[in-house]
Amino acid sequence: MKVTIVGAGNVGATCADVISYRGIASEVVLLDIREGFAEGKALDIMQCATNTGFNTKVSGVTNDYSKTAGSDVVVITSGIPRKPGMTREELIGINAGIVKTVAENVLKHSPDTIIVVVSNPMDTMTYLALKSTGLPKNRIIGMGGALDSSRFRTYLSLALDKPANDISAMVIGGHGDTTMIPLTRLASYNGIPVTEFLSEEVLQKVAADTMVGGATLTGLLGTSAWYAPGASVAYLVDSILNDQKKMIACSVFVEGEYGQNDICIGVPCIIGKNGVEEILDIALNEQEEALFAKSADAVRQMNDALKSILA
Numbered sequence: 001m002k003v004t005i006v007g008a009g010n011v012g013a014t015c016a017d018v019i020s021y022r023g024i025a026s027e028v029v030l031l032d033i034r035e036g037f038a039e040g041k042a043l044d045i046m047q048c049a050t051n052t053g054f055n056t057k058v059s060g061v062t063n064d065y066s067k068t069a070g071s072d073v074v075v076i077t078s079g080i081p082r083k084p085g086m087t088r089e090e091l092i093g094i095n096a097g098i099v100k101t102v103a104e105n106v107l108k109h110s111p112d113t114i115i116v117v118v119s120n121p122m123d124t125m126t127y128l129a130l131k132s133t134g135l136p137k138n139r140i141i142g143m144g145g146a147l148d149s150s151r152f153r154t155y156l157s158l159a160l161d162k163p164a165n166d167i168s169a170m171v172i173g174g175h176g177d178t179t180m181i182p183l184t185r186l187a188s189y190n191g192i193p194v195t196e197f198l199s200e201e202v203l204q205k206v207a208a209d210t211m212v213g214g215a216t217l218t219g220l221l222g223t224s225a226w227y228a229p230g231a232s233v234a235y236l237v238d239s240i241l242n243d244q245k246k247m248i249a250c251s252v253f254v255e256g257e258y259g260q261n262d263i264c265i266g267v268p269c270i271i272g273k274n275g276v277e278e279i280l281d282i283a284l285n286e287q288e289e290a291l292f293a294k295s296a297d298a299v300r301q302m303n304d305a306l307k308s309i310l311a
């Protein structure tokens, strides 16, 4: 099973590292435009093999898409990250052109691949990849909800002082500081609603911290995060390649689900060997419905901005 990761920067290289040491794929190709950069990252990761005990073949190439041929999954992380004080949406001008070109290039060599879009603003870049390639909607998946949900679970675990893996919780909606929706009502500690243990005030603080999770790290690090993003992509790729059919919140094209059409936005999906195998259209309460509609409007506005950028 072969995975190509376009963009060998912080997120791309971390993702390659996790995919390798967890043995998720037999082959990983890193591709970057920076001369020698992907080659260097790949060699560095390969030299972990004897100490961490994996057999994945990792290679790097400079802009040579022929080496990506026959990839089962292609992850797009190419583009610029935000700096402190910026929103993800501000990256649209540069990243749109990069994502469009990259998606077209990878398909020339891997016509049957499933594309995972990571570059920001992710929901808009996913929509762009879908529209510009014309691929069926099950084969274009935006990664955001997996990361936002892991941040939500982390903040819940800190508030509860219990292990994050004992906590089940999900974030839906857009992957933006103001558009994501942590579903506090449905969060549980091993099946027990977290509302049994946490006050409404604490839950609201957890939700607020989750929403600005990426911005907080960008402020601390000077560029956006990579360990949790890379691991989240690997988790998603694992579910595709190994047909795990995990339920993961992903940005996918909706046709009527959650009352929305013609956008890519975070919703709970079953992810398996065919990519998006099912969208779970669960009932939201009135307040969540209103938040989802507002989030969808914001995502739609960014999609509209694409038209002038790509014109």
Ligand SMILES: NC(=O)C1=CN([C@@H]2O[C@H](COP(=O)(O)OP(=O)(O)OC[C@H]3O[C@@H](n4cnc5c(N)ncnc54)[C@H](O)[C@@H]3O)[C@@H](O)[C@H]2O)C=CC1
Pocket: 006, 007, 008, 009, 010, 011, 012, 031, 032, 033, 034, 037, 077, 078, 079, 080, 081, 082, 091, 095, 098, 102, 117, 118, 119, 120, 122, 143, 144, 147, 175, 223, 224, 225, 226, 229
């Ligand atoms: N969806 C999500 O949850 C997350 C999204 N991101 C986004 O992922 C993107 C990458 O972030 P980082 O890895 O931190 O940035 P980075 O700057 O470390 O890496 C980006 C890489 O893309 C390469 N690149 C640029 N144009 C390219 C092209 N045309 N072809 C091939 N490679 C190209 C650059 O040379 C660089 O090595 C950003 O847009 C960031 O906002 C980051 C974290 C989470």
Ligand SMILES: O=C([O-])CC(=O)C(=O)O
Pocket: 081, 082, 088, 120, 147, 213, 214, 215, 218, 224, 225, 229
């Ligand atoms: O915050 C950013 O710009 C990168 C990202 O999407 C995240 O870490 O959630």
